[in-house]
Amino acid sequence: MEEILLKIENLENYHDQVSPELIKEKDIKLGLRNTDGTGVVVGITSKGLVVGYEKVPVEGGKGYIAEPCEGRLLYCGYDVMNLAGKIHAEGRFGFDEVAYLLLTGELPNENDLNRFSDVLARRRALTKLERGILMQEAENENQMFALHAVISHLSRCDRSPKTTDLRNETNRCINLIAKFPTIVAYNYNVMKYKQGLNLNIIKPDPELSTAENFLYMLKGKVPTKAEALLFDLALILHAEHGGGNNSTFTVRSVSSSGANTYMAICSGIASLSGHLHGGANESVRSMMQTIKRNVRNWTDKDEIRRFLEKILDGQAHDRKGKIYGIGHAVYTLSDPRAVLLKTKAEELARIKGAMPEFRLYNLVAEVAQEIFTERKSLTVAANVDFYSGFIYKLMGIPVELFTPIFAMARVVGWAAHRIEQIIQNKIMRPAYVTSLSQENLYIPLNERASRSSIDE
Numbered sequence: 001m002e003e004i005l006l007k008i009e010n011l012e013n014y015h016d017q018v019s020p021e022l023i024k025e026k027d028i029k030l031g032l033r034n035t036d037g038t039g040v041v042v043g044i045t046s047k048g049l050v051v052g053y054e055k056v057p058v059e060g061g062k063g064y065i066a067e068p069c070e071g072r073l074l075y076c077g078y079d080v081m082n083l084a085g086k087i088h089a090e091g092r093f094g095f096d097e098v099a100y101l102l103l104t105g106e107l108p109n110e111n112d113l114n115r116f117s118d119v120l121a122r123r124r125a126l127t128k129l130e131r132g133i134l135m136q137e138a139e140n141e142n143q144m145f146a147l148h149a150v151i152s153h154l155s156r157c158d159r160s161p162k163t164t165d166l167r168n169e170t171n172r173c174i175n176l177i178a179k180f181p182t183i184v185a186y187n188y189n190v191m192k193y194k195q196g197l198n199l200n201i202i203k204p205d206p207e208l209s210t211a212e213n214f215l216y217m218l219k220g221k222v223p224t225k226a227e228a229l230l231f232d233l234a235l236i237l238h239a240e241h242g243g244g245n246n247s248t249f250t251v252r253s254v255s256s257s258g259a260n261t262y263m264a265i266c267s268g269i270a271s272l273s274g275h276l277h278g279g280a281n282e283s284v285r286s287m288m289q290t291i292k293r294n295v296r297n298w299t300d301k302d303e304i305r306r307f308l309e310k311i312l313d314g315q316a317h318d319r320k321g322k323i324y325g326i327g328h329a330v331y332t333l334s335d336p337r338a339v340l341l342k343t344k345a346e347e348l349a350r351i352k353g354a355m356p357e358f359r360l361y362n363l364v365a366e367v368a369q370e371i372f373t374e375r376k377s378l379t380v381a382a383n384v385d386f387y388s389g390f391i392y393k394l395m396g397i398p399v400e401l402f403t404p405i406f407a408m409a410r411v412v413g414w415a416a417h418r419i420e421q422i423i424q425n426k427i428m429r430p431a432y433v434t435s436l437s438q439e440n441l442y443i444p445l446n447e448r449a450s451r452s453s454i455d456e
Helices: 002-016 020-025 080-089 095-104 110-123 128-137 143-157 166-194 210-219 225-238 246-256 261-272 280-294 301-312 336-352 355-376 384-394 399-424
Strands: 048-057 064-075
Touching: 064 080, 064 095, 064 336, 080 225, 080 336, 095 110, 095 166, 095 210, 095 225, 095 399, 110 166, 128 143, 128 166, 143 166, 143 261, 143 399, 166 210, 166 261, 166 399, 210 225, 210 399, 225 336, 225 384, 225 399, 246 261, 246 399, 261 399, 280 301, 280 355, 280 384, 280 399, 301 355, 336 355, 336 384, 355 384, 384 399
Parallel strands: none
Antiparallel strands: 048 064
């Protein structure tokens, strides 16, 4: 078996790898990216706008170039940093309000927000059948696998899961937005129960906000308002990020085929489980653990630089040559979400007595940016994943839940984009060109050479 697997692996590498020269010759937008790093425009949305470049006219007025700029993130035309700041300044939780905004395109009035929040509160609790599904499907210790399994089977609780009537679709999406925090908290507690601990299943409290409820169901006690507001902020900042991020694009693509809500949302979960997307905050946490073990002086910039260079050269940590949490597909000079979370992380670190570790994070980000500029002439900054995991750790949230929490927030954006895709009603069918130069002729089995082209 090992021999044939090795042969197949070698053949796969030989035939499936494509040279940079061929990509350039055929003008392929690999990864749906333009040559300047910006994303290829494949659709139109009113939901989210991510800004990392600004268009600057070239001399003579013929065309433009994309120049790095300070990052901005807008939800339905509203600057998210301003939106979150204004809501929290009023002493209110904002996740439900942001969910309403993304689903409808408009901010709710007080009456509509209260009614919408009441609907979410009533739907958070799981039915007996839903709890049974969770108990059966939460075997895997990987919490993203468990989440995917449970959501895929929720269609069994839907009397007509295949209908794509807009009202039914919206109803399902609201249902999933309400239930995700409960499922994520329960999945984790069921996993711990199956590892030998007492089963800790707490019913959601309809009087608590989404952020408060999750922390209550996870830990067994109602959090302080300050702690819940910080978690609410994290949910708001992760709720949406334009149609081009990998998981949202996946949800839109699957939705465009006519697949039902559960399958489409599961495709987003699958995408988010990847370490280059939602799993990045877990990767940051693991990388920082390695750095703390191997860097003796956390304030020594030169020592930190030497170790980061080892990581980038594939000689340290997971040997994949990646400094996690630094750089982004769109943002350049800054990720506005990371800027805000950095401020909150410092506030929390002071309270928790974790300032040495916070300063280490900052120094790692600073040195990593310098290395990328020197080695690759890239303008990069810390992204949202760099600080979110640090905040969750200080809040006592297990690392296994870092990515499921991301999904718990991003399901709002997935739902909004799914509905928008259904309304636009166009199946996605991008084109690929062949890397082969000629058509192959069939050779009878008994006439084929014993050696393949990769052996020659």
